[in-house]
Amino acid sequence: MTCHDAREQLSALIDDALGAEERSAVEAHLATCAECRRELQRLRGTVALLRAIEPVRAPAGFVDRVLGAARPVPWPRRLFRALLLPWPVKLPVEAAAIVLVAVGVVYVFRTTPELQQASRFEATPPVATAPREIAPEPPSPDVNQKAVGTPEAARTQDKDQGPDLQAPEKRAPEKKVAPATRTFTEPGPQTKEAEQRGAKLDDASRDVAKRQKDVRPATPAEPQVAGKLEESRARSSAAPTPEPRADALQAQRPAATPPAVISLVPPDVSGRLAVTDPDAALQSLARLIARLGGVEDRRFVGDEGPIIELTIAREAYPELLRELAGIGRWQVTREAPALPEKVRIVLRITG
Amino acid sequence: MTERTGDDAQLVDRLRRGDPRAFEELVIAHQHRVFGVALRMLGSRAEAEEAAQEVFLRAHRAIADFRGDAKLSTWLYAIASRLCLNRLASSERRLAREGEETLARIPSSHPSPADELERSERDAALHRAIAELSDERRMVVVLRDLEGLSYEEIAAALDLELGTVRSRLHRARLDLKEKLERFLP
Numbered sequence: 320m321t322c323h324d325a326r327e328q329l330s331a332l333i334d335d336a337l338g339a340e341e342r343s344a345v346e347a348h349l350a351t352c353a354e355c356r357r358e359l360q361r362l363r364g365t366v367a368l369l370r371a372i373e374p375v376r377a378p379a380g381f382v383d384r385v386l387g388a389a390r391p392v393p394w395p396r397r398l399f400r401a402l403l404l405p406w407p408v409k410l411p412v413e414a415a416a417i418v419l420v421a422v423g424v425v426y427v428f429r430t431t432p433e434l435q436q437a438s439r440f441e442a443t444p445p446v447a448t449a450p451r452e453i454a455p456e457p458p459s460p461d462v463n464q465k466a467v468g469t470p471e472a473a474r475t476q477d478k479d480q481g482p483d484l485q486a487p488e489k490r491a492p493e494k495k496v497a498p499a500t501r502t503f504t505e506p507g508p509q510t511k512e513a514e515q516r517g518a519k520l521d522d523a524s525r526d527v528a529k530r531q532k533d534v535r536p537a538t539p540a541e542p543q544v545a546g547k548l549e550e551s552r553a554r555s556s557a558a559p560t561p562e563p564r565a566d567a568l569q570a571q572r573p574a575a576t577p578p579a580v581i582s583l584v585p586p587d588v589s590g591r592l593a594v595t596d597p598d599a600a601l602q603s604l605a606r607l608i609a610r611l612g613g614v615e616d617r618r619f620v621g622d623e624g625p626i627i628e629l630t631i632a633r634e635a636y637p638e639l640l641r642e643l644a645g646i647g648r649w650q651v652t653r654e655a656p657a658l659p660e661k662v663r664i665v666l667r668i669t670g
Numbered sequence: 671m672t673e674r675t676g677d678d679a680q681l682v683d684r685l686r687r688g689d690p691r692a693f694e695e696l697v698i699a700h701q702h703r704v705f706g707v708a709l710r711m712l713g714s715r716a717e718a719e720e721a722a723q724e725v726f727l728r729a730h731r732a733i734a735d736f737r738g739d740a741k742l743s744t745w746l747y748a749i750a751s752r753l754c755l756n757r758l759a760s761s762e763r764r765l766a767r768e769g770e771e772t773l774a775r776i777p778s779s780h781p782s783p784a785d786e787l788e789r790s791e792r793d794a795a796l797h798r799a800i801a802e803l804s805d806e807r808r809m810v811v812v813l814r815d816l817e818g819l820s821y822e823e824i825a826a827a828l829d830l831e832l833g834t835v836r837s838r839l840h841r842a843r844l845d846l847k848e849k850l851e852r853f854l855p
Contacts, residue, residue, distance in 0.1 A: 330839055330843050331840070361851070364850075365846050370816075375702065376702050385726045388727060
């Protein structure tokens with residue numbers, strides 16, 4: 320037996336796993352080979368080291384945990400687990416459920432006009448009542464001057480807003496201090512602020528103007544409020560200074576305000592007025608609005624031509640329609656099912 | 671190993687009848703062996719416990735497959751070794767493994783600060799050497815020199831020829847001897 324053959328058997332020799340013949344052959348070789356004896360000794364040493372390693376013990380509570388895991392689970396829970404517990408299943412199912420609910424809500428909302436009406440009209444009535452209270456009061460001239468003199472107010476507010484805001488100054492005194500924040504349902508918040516401004520116009524107007532500017536994007540009712548206040552100004556200023564409205568409107572024209580603010584609250588009526596001469600139409604329109612006691616809230620130039628936003632009393636609306644037919648071809652694109660007392664109209668003039 | 675085949679047969683009978691107490695006895699009797707193999711093979715106690723638990727659950731489900739001609743312990747070792755080798759072979763696990771991992775860090779079963787401090791250089795070298803063996807060789811050494819199985823039992827558990835067990839074990843010991851040379855007489 321060669322050294323190589325003998326060494327191959329050394330492990331088995333240590334483990335007493337050799338047949339009698341193999342064993343005697345290996346032992347015969349070892350008796351003559353010191354090198355292989357040395358190898359056997361070192362291999363025995365290695366095995367001894369291994370066998371001296373302390374046995375491992377399972378951690379405390381292991382048996383209980385295994386028994387708990389092996390306990391049979393009632394079939395409904397097994398089914399539940401099988402269906403819902405693995406994340407790859409659970410997640411899509413839950414996500415689908417959420418999407419379904421969302422789609423359902425949108426569908427119900429869209430197919431129920433009452434819901435839509437409710438959400439829209441909730442915001443409008445309070446703002447519509449506020450200006451009526453203050454409308455008959457003429458603005459005080461000195462306050463007017465002060466307000467015009469505050470450049471910040473003029474800049475941060477809309478162009479006409481600065482002067483507008485003094486109008487409520489002499490309004491009924493039961494109005495309380497302006498609140499810091501406004502909600503949709505709160506009646507006439509802007510007028511309250513305006514009242515405060517009347518008392519302390521110089522500094523306060525600046526602050527409030529800033530605050531209003533900040534709040535503006537969050538309150539869709541705002542443009543209407545502004546619009547109504549303009550209305551009040553227009554009415555009151557119309558009395559002492561009977562200058563023709565058409566001229567005033569012409570003067571305002573270059574300073575058209577961006578339409579983005581207006582679109583937040585849909586008007587009660589909107590439509591197109593097709594005319595041959597837009598300028599002439601604008602003038603007759605301005606006269607018509609003034610005659611019917613309406614107010615032109617805003618005017619700006621849209622893609623197709625001038626757009627006028629106006630407010631008019633409901634009683635005057637049929638008259639307006641008749642007169643519009645004389646100015647051009649009036650085509651209604653939208654009309655609310657029930658018109659409020661003050662009808663807001665957006666009128667697009669097309670060539 | 672320690673239990674006699676007669677006891678095994680009785681326990682297996684009770685297990686097959688669904689006696690819950692029988693399963694508890696099985697776990698109590700074999701927990702340390704199964705956990706020991708899992709720990710030596712996988713290296714982390716948490717992973718070893720998870721694997722050992724899985725071994726018993728598989729045994730619980732598959733008790734009908736158990737043939738009475740082998741010891742229960744050998745059957746459990748077979749399940750344990752297969753499960754460990756499969757885990758070690760998974761690509762995820764391969765990436766996670768690094769040189770110093772596994773057995774080199776296994777604390778003694780009664781760890782104490784003193785034990786930790788006094789662990790000799792030799793012990794550290796021994797554990798590291800075991801950890802550095804290939805999975806197949808380590809499995810054979812663990813079953814033979816740490817768990818005390820016979821060649822035949824190892825062959826049965828790992829489903830190998832006797833000659834393969836013998837040569838694999840010998841190679842493993844030679845690897846270890848080489849690494850532990852300086853501690854040998």
